[in-house]
Amino acid sequence: ENELSPGAARVGNYKAVFNLRGDDGQATGGLAVDTNLGWKGATSYVAIVPQVCDALQFAQHIADEANDHLTPDHLFQTAAVLALGIRRENRVSGFIKKAGFPHPTASVAEIDYREGRGLTKVRMQRYAAAAWRQDPRNVLIMSPTGGGKTYLACAIGIAACHTEHSVMYARMDDLARRLLVARGDSIQHQQLLNELSNVDVLILDDFLTIGIDAEAANDLFAILANRDTRLPTIIASQSGPGYWLEALPDRVAADSIVNRLVSGARRINLGTIDMRGLNAERSRKKADHWE
Numbered sequence: 001e002n003e004l005s006p007g008a009a010r011v012g013n014y015k016a017v018f019n020l021r022g023d024d025g026q027a028t029g030g031l032a033v034d035t036n037l038g039w040k041g042a043t044s045y046v047a048i049v050p051q052v053c054d055a056l057q058f059a060q061h062i063a064d065e066a067n068d069h070l071t072p073d074h075l076f077q078t079a080a081v082l083a084l085g086i087r088r089e090n091r092v093s094g095f096i097k098k099a100g101f102p103h104p105t106a107s108v109a110e111i112d113y114r115e116g117r118g119l120t121k122v123r124m125q126r127y128a129a130a131a132w133r134q135d136p137r138n139v140l141i142m143s144p145t146g147g148g149k150t151y152l153a154c155a156i157g158i159a160a161c162h163t164e165h166s167v168m169y170a171r172m173d174d175l176a177r178r179l180l181v182a183r184g185d186s187i188q189h190q191q192l193l194n195e196l197s198n199v200d201v202l203i204l205d206d207f208l209t210i211g212i213d214a215e216a217a218n219d220l221f222a223i224l225a226n227r228d229t230r231l232p233t234i235i236a237s238q239s240g241p242g243y244w245l246e247a248l249p250d251r252v253a254a255d256s257i258v259n260r261l262v263s264g265a266r267r268i269n270l271g272t273i274d275m276r277g278l279n280a281e282r283s284r285k286k287a288d289h290w291e
Helices: 055-063 072-099 121-128 149-164 172-183 186-198 215-229 240-249 251-262 275-283
Strands: 008-011 014-017 141-142 167-171 201-205 231-235 266-269
Touching: 014 141, 072 149, 072 167, 121 149, 141 149, 149 167, 149 201, 149 231, 167 172, 167 266, 172 186, 172 201, 186 215, 215 251, 240 251
Parallel strands: 141 231, 141 266, 167 201, 201 231
Antiparallel strands: 008 014
């Protein structure tokens, strides 16, 4: 070991080296003079949690008089737990930002559970805690326009982000346009198909509210076939499977697409309550509202 290694900190007989190795002690490479800078002892001493915190953060804990009663072991554990918490928060924030939610603050806790919506707190807590990779059943959220489908889909998606699942949200008409543009570049097109096929949770909102052409339907088939029994797709729609069969341009492809979406899927029927109208009326009653 080398006391001059960047990112090293020593407390008594304990030495911690941060940000110098990859998972399981693998050398990170890079621009350092010695790409193996870091712990020089036996591999059993290499931390298996890489980049758990930086030396500056560790030094701040050492300097904090409130931590004077802590042993070096406890001091390191405190810094590690704090840093891991920060890293997890950053990962979750990254998942939420990348997903593209139209309601990025939607929460299962803020859902309106009034009678007639077919929702209960227990039911939604199950969705919030779902292990989507282990239980990849699709979810169909159905209601007329204004029923709160988008907010509910976002709340479920954001809960999935908090359990560290990757999520992608897309309106079906917007996705069809993205696929159309990407089709001009075969590499870009395939990358988009791969991304849609492999994201942990795919949310398709306003599903077939507007019709799609045959090429978009072919892409949709490829995406859903790739995800089938492997990863879940959440559909939010004001229509149902019977309409989808008629709206898709090719009947054979339509049958395959709808069958894959519906078979074994969980269903949430939000009833006929106009949540958009109720929320608009609630906003009008606020003191700061003006027309």
